[in-house]
């Protein structure tokens with residue numbers, strides 16, 4: 709048994725054709741260093757991975773206990789999943805869940821920043837201070853918060869409450885929608901894709917992608933757009949980190965770890 713494991717491990721260690729896997733010089737340099745040090749990277753593992761053909765076509769669904777259901781891209785409409793989902797709906801569900809996951813990750817980052825920001829403003833966190841007051845005032849004014857003649861702490865608390873809506877708002881347009889170029893916003897409104905709050909959009913995408921709910925891939929893609937916009941425009945709350953840590957530092961990323 710030990711010999712078999714060793715054989716498999718040895719097989720995995722075949723040389724990576726570095727110039728073929730990336731044209732990026734820095735990445736090539738990193739991969740050469742990894743090779744010298746005997747370190748395996750995701751690129752080694754990717755080169756060694758034979759993709760599941762049904763998964764590669766996004767024709768497999770395991771969103772409920774009646775599956776997994778396997779359809780075939782060679783005969784895409786020959787059958788449906790047990791719940792009646794066509795290959796179009798299965799592929800769109802799979803994509804939608806990736807959008808939900810990416811948005812959740814970015815949103816949770818922004819929310820963690822906001823937790824720290826609230827802690828600093830309320831005086832519970834002493835290790836950080838508001839370093840760049842001008843940036844904080846710029847962000848607050850951009851969101852329509854009155855700043856004239858007000859204490860910075862008071863403005864910061866209003867800013868916190870406004871930014872919190874980016875995540876928790878259940879109705880209306882996400883706060884940063886007021887920064888979207890007017891013609892673009894008009895198009896989004898026409899298409900019905902202006903996000904509400906990120907949590908609401910992620911929740912809805914998870915609901916829609918559940919068995920027996922949304923059976924129209926166009927609806928699904930629409931919800932993907934709304935969720936992706938909540939990610940892009942909601943993730944902008946990391947700008948409060950610039951007010952906290954200063955504009956040029958990477959501290960707003962470091963403080964999460």
Ligand code: SF4
Nearest residue numbers: 769772775777789791
């Ligand atoms: S949601 Fe439908 S297609 Fe997916 S596993 Fe369940 S029954 Fe199969």
